[in-house]
Amino acid sequence: MYRRQPAFRIPRCRRPLVHVNRRFISSEKTISNDAQQDFQSLPPDWEDEAPSLSDFTQLPHKDFGKNQLMHTNEEFKRALRGILRQFPPVTYAFAYGSGVFPQSAATASRTTQSPHPNPPEAILKWQKGGGKMIDFILTPRFSQHFHSLNLREHRDHYSLLGSLGSAVVSHVQEKYGAGAYFNPYVIVNGTLIKYAVVNYETLLRDLTEWDTLYFAGRLHKPVKLLHEEPNLRVANQRNLLSAVRCALLLLPQTFTEKELYSTITGLSYQGDPRMQYGSENPKKIDNIVTHQIRNFRYLYHDLIMSLPNIRYAEDSAVRKPGWMENHELDQKMSQDMDPERLANMVRRLPKKFREKVYFQYQNKFGISGHDFQAMLEESKNESSGGILKKQVAGEFDRRIAGEKDIPQMVTKAINQTVKWPSTAQTLKGPLTAGFSKTLRYLKEKREKANTK
Structure with missing residues (x-):
């Protein structure tokens, strides 16, 4: 008989194996001593290294990635972890969505009846008496093993598909859509x-x-991490930095702080059929950013300060105590539009996504398939995990950087990336969740979309 494992314990980040000078700021940019206290310094060349980490002591920096740890009160966090303990062991887990962080004033102050039949008091207090369904992402090392154990304990969570066994469930999960299996x-x-x-x-x-x-986009927004793994912490830090770079390619030279975060939030919604066919509130992105601005600042400020081509219009504003808590503040920002900077950002985009951007320009420039593949092979300098070994832009990146239509081409690449996995994931909903739960979910989504 399967015996439940003990509660998950996140390892404490002890002294790193390799000493990093705390005064060192990323090689991409140096700033004044006054500003150093306002963000966590990043070690040099951390993006270019992709070691396999066995524990948190091997992180590039003893506080590396702490920006990902969103604050909630202890009671709510314990309640969420109490839910997590009812499942088989996982490697990584987080809670997200409006049930964890409010996305509108109505969500934060709702007094309607809670959807939870008998929740811990901490959840009722955090959701202020009203409440929303709480969303989780659970990441085991091996999905089939997880489903095998979970089916024994929670067969009622699954649709009729569960009666076919864990092998079929995990096959449907991994081979169709984005690789997720939802139980709503x-x-x-x-x-x-x-x-x-x-x-x-x-x-x-x-x-x-x-x-x-599909998953990277969810982690572009504030989430509540409940169980971590060091390699995924590093990978998500790269993901967050990639989101900033991608957003900058979509933005003009000057913009506001909220425009930056709205662009980042909107990346994974472009091409999502739920946004196109009225199943999501059209104001969703603005609601998320407006009501979570503090968390967005906490998540991205360190990364913004590490880049050489983006700055706040008034550096003094980010040195004022408590500025992150000021919901009325919407700072002006600017980016360096130098072609070499743009070329480096294009080169730093994640591998699969960058290939889609390249393909857009292959068509525009009329480069033959043979010549295009030869050019890519010639400039290839990545490991199998898609991590760059060099950060220098190539000739093709520089050619792209000279074009005026980068925002349009990047947008097309985003749509190509998001559309099919999101559509396929939606289409397999009746199979994995069952028809009644799928209809209920779509109905509630449409009701939210019609909420003013």
Whole structure:
């Protein structure tokens, strides 16, 4: 009989194996001593190294990636981890969505009846008496093993597909759509939740290569991490930095802080059929950014400060105590539009996504397939994981940087990346969740979309 494992414990980040000078700021940019206290310095060349880490002591920096750890009160965090403990062991897990962080004023102050039948008091207090279903992403090393154990304990979570066994469930999960298997509208610890299972390698690949943006896009927004793994922390840091670079390629020379975060948030929604066919609130992106601006700043500020081509219009503003808490503040920002800077950003885009951008320009420039492949092979300098060994832009990147239509071409690449995985993931919903739960989910999404 399967015996439940003990509660998950996140290892403490002890002293790193390799000493990093705390005063060192990323080689891409140096700033004044006054500003150093406002962000976490990054070690040199961390993006260009892709070691396989066995524990958190091997991170590039002892506080590396702490920007990913969003604050909630301890009672709510314990309640979420209590839900997580009801499942078989996983390598990585997080809670996300409006049930964790409010996406509108109505969500934050709602007094309607809670959808949870008998939740912990901490969840009721955090959701302020109203509440939403809480979404989870669970990442085991091996999905089939997870489903085998989970089917024994929670057969009622699954549709009729579960009766065919864990091999069929994991096959449907990994071979169709984005690689997720959703079980919505299930009750765990008296709380209504929806959870998706995604294999470790699938998540790692999406974070580093953006092959679907399905999971990477969810992690572009603030989430509540509940169980971590060092390689995925590093991969997500790369994912977040890639999101900033991609957003900059879409933005003009000057923009505001909220415009930057809205562009980042919108990356994974472009091409999503739910946005195109009215199943999502058209104001969703603005609601997310407006009501979570503090968390976005906490998530991205360190990374923004590490880049050489983006700056706040008033550097003094980010040195004022408590500036991150100021919801009324919308700072002006600017980026360096020098072609060499743009070329380096294009080169730094995640592998699979960058290939789609390249393909757009192959068609525009009329480069033959043979010559295009030869050019890519000649300039290839990546490991098997899609991590660059060199950061220098190539000739093709520089040619792209000289074009005026980069925002349009990048947008096309985003649509190509997101559209099919999201569509296929939606289409397999009736099979994995069952028709009644799928109809309920679509109905609630449409109701939200019509909410003003």
